[in-house]
Amino acid sequence: MKRLLLTLTLLLTWVTAAAQERHNYLAVNGTVVDAAGPYYFIKQGDSSNAFARAQPLAEAMELTVDYVADEKVLVFSDGFRTVRFNATADIVAGLAKTPNTVTLSPALGGQTTLASPMAILVDGVAYVAVTPLVTAFEGESSWNPERHIITIDTSERLGYALARARTGMTDGVSRVAIDIPENADYQVAAGGKALVIVLPGARSEAYEVTVDDANLSALSVTNEAGRVTIGVHTKFDLEASGSGFRVGLVPKATGRTLYVDFAPSVVGAAVAALQAAAAPAETPVQALQTVPEQRQVVVIDAGHGGHDPGATGYAVEKNIVLSVALQLKRLLEAEGVEVILTRGDDTFLTLQQRSLFAAPERNLFVSIHANSAANASAAGIETWVFGEPLNPSLIDRAIEENGGGTEGQALTEEARASARDLAADILREAQLNYSLTLAETVQRNLIDTTGARDRGVRANLFYVIRTARIPAILVELGFVSNPEEGRDLASSSYQGKLAQALADGLLEFLHGGGLVARR
Numbered sequence: 001m002k003r004l005l006l007t008l009t010l011l012l013t014w015v016t017a018a019a020q021e022r023h024n025y026l027a028v029n030g031t032v033v034d035a036a037g038p039y040y041f042i043k044q045g046d047s048s049n050a051f052a053r054a055q056p057l058a059e060a061m062e063l064t065v066d067y068v069a070d071e072k073v074l075v076f077s078d079g080f081r082t083v084r085f086n087a088t089a090d091i092v093a094g095l096a097k098t099p100n101t102v103t104l105s106p107a108l109g110g111q112t113t114l115a116s117p118m119a120i121l122v123d124g125v126a127y128v129a130v131t132p133l134v135t136a137f138e139g140e141s142s143w144n145p146e147r148h149i150i151t152i153d154t155s156e157r158l159g160y161a162l163a164r165a166r167t168g169m170t171d172g173v174s175r176v177a178i179d180i181p182e183n184a185d186y187q188v189a190a191g192g193k194a195l196v197i198v199l200p201g202a203r204s205e206a207y208e209v210t211v212d213d214a215n216l217s218a219l220s221v222t223n224e225a226g227r228v229t230i231g232v233h234t235k236f237d238l239e240a241s242g243s244g245f246r247v248g249l250v251p252k253a254t255g256r257t258l259y260v261d262f263a264p265s266v267v268g269a270a271v272a273a274l275q276a277a278a279a280p281a282e283t284p285v286q287a288l289q290t291v292p293e294q295r296q297v298v299v300i301d302a303g304h305g306g307h308d309p310g311a312t313g314y315a316v317e318k319n320i321v322l323s324v325a326l327q328l329k330r331l332l333e334a335e336g337v338e339v340i341l342t343r344g345d346d347t348f349l350t351l352q353q354r355s356l357f358a359a360p361e362r363n364l365f366v367s368i369h370a371n372s373a374a375n376a377s378a379a380g381i382e383t384w385v386f387g388e389p390l391n392p393s394l395i396d397r398a399i400e401e402n403g404g405g406t407e408g409q410a411l412t413e414e415a416r417a418s419a420r421d422l423a424a425d426i427l428r429e430a431q432l433n434y435s436l437t438l439a440e441t442v443q444r445n446l447i448d449t450t451g452a453r454d455r456g457v458r459a460n461l462f463y464v465i466r467t468a469r470i471p472a473i474l475v476e477l478g479f480v481s482n483p484e485e486g487r488d489l490a491s492s493s494y495q496g497k498l499a500q501a502l503a504d505g506l507l508e509f510l511h512g513g514g515l516v517a518r519r
Contacts, residue, residue: 306348311372314486327499380453442505
């Protein structure tokens with residue numbers, strides 16, 4: 001291990017408090033953490049043990065810290081290991097290095113306790129002995145006498161801490177989900193009644209969970225040799241070609257959520273082959289083979305059609321969106337993407353019929369529309385995802401888009417009931433997060449290409465994307481009621497721009513975060 005060298009010359013300072021003194025400096029992974037200390041309790045007879053303020057040291061080491069007053073214990077955690085220091089306000093008594101002062105869970109090298117001075121409480125501030133804390137979390141500490149600095153290195157700890165896997169079931173589909181860092185690697189293998197996820201560079205507590213739903217029986221997690229292995233036991237046979245499961249990633253504010261959906265009807269991308277006789281917890285990383293290329297399928301829904309013209313003005317919505325959809329189909333097929341049209345001519349389909357195209361074995365669903373408003377100055381492009389709108393006035397818009405009249409009201413209420421279930425549904429939550437990413441990508445490409453007014457990405461109760469189990473969006477290409485934009489929408493050249501922008505956005509999503517399984 002190459003230790004980071006500090007190039008700054010540190011000037012010795014003398015800081016005193018009521019009981020503790022400071023003579024040196026402390027650095028974590030090459031960065032001086034001045035707020036942490038170190039401090040010494042020399043007046044109480046101890047000049048050998050360096051202490052640090054618990055809160056800033058924990059933050060620098062990426063730990064959490066809490067004081068449990070009833071137990072007089074200072075508790076540190078990295079999400080994997082919990083380290084508890086007995087604490088006291090009696091400085092002299094606390095400075096004595098005694099066995100069992102620190103307890104570890106899980107054990108470290110077979111040890112569940114460490115000898116250490118206690119955590120010291122002075123005027124409401126907690127101080128902790130540096131070396132025992134660093135040792136407990138598998139780091140290294142050393143003293144540089146020339147620079148008067150204690151260095152702490154945690155760069156070679158056994159990987160990132162992995163939170164417990166989550167499970168849930170919706171509409172007959174079971175999901176296993178786990179949060180991982182943005183750049184974390186993973187490998188997947190399946191076969192027989194088992195699927196294995198291997199996460200190199202991760203660590204986790206070992207545990208087993210009985211799931212026992214219609215698709216899954218159990219989940220097990222093991223941690224060894226710098227990697228975590230998650231084994232999922234199913235009640236039906238899986239095939240490495242993708243039959244029975246689907247792997248996906250959902251971007252989060254920090255990191256990503258890796259998930260796997262399970263059901264006999266689910267079809268996802270191929271993964272590595274796993275021998276049916278192998279138990280997930282015993283499967284070596286070497287069992288993971290090269291994963292075949294994924295087939296990408298995009299559903300394009302040209303809104304309205306037949307006896308339903310949609311919005312009318314300087315152009316007719318059903319004609320505009322069909323033209324754009326057909327051009328978009330050609331552009332995507334030229335890039336090797338399989339395209340399914342809900343309609344390829346002037347045909348009418350109900351919203352219920354259209355929504356059935358958003359099947360789990362496909363990648364994306366895009367419904368294309370054009371807008372209209374009583375105010376002729378209204379203009380711009382907007383992209384929608386499914387959800388309860390923040391502005392109640394948009395409900396009327398949903399009713400109109402859902403067919404208008406009593407039918408539109410009924411379908412909107414049905415869609416609203418689905419939206420209210422989203423918060424408690426991890427399957428739909430993941431789908432919504434992915435849809436938002438798709439919407440933002442497509443909206444950005446449309447605005448950059450056309451220069452149209454950016455009306456943003458929003459949520460509404462559009463029935464056509466209500467039941468989607470894949471990323472699904474509804475795009476409004478502009479206002480046929482606007483004299484300038486309406487005439488643009490009627491022109492073949494502008495329709496070509498729109499088709500190209502849509503293609504660019506969809507391909508960017510598919511080639512980036514939009515793959516439903518890792519290749």
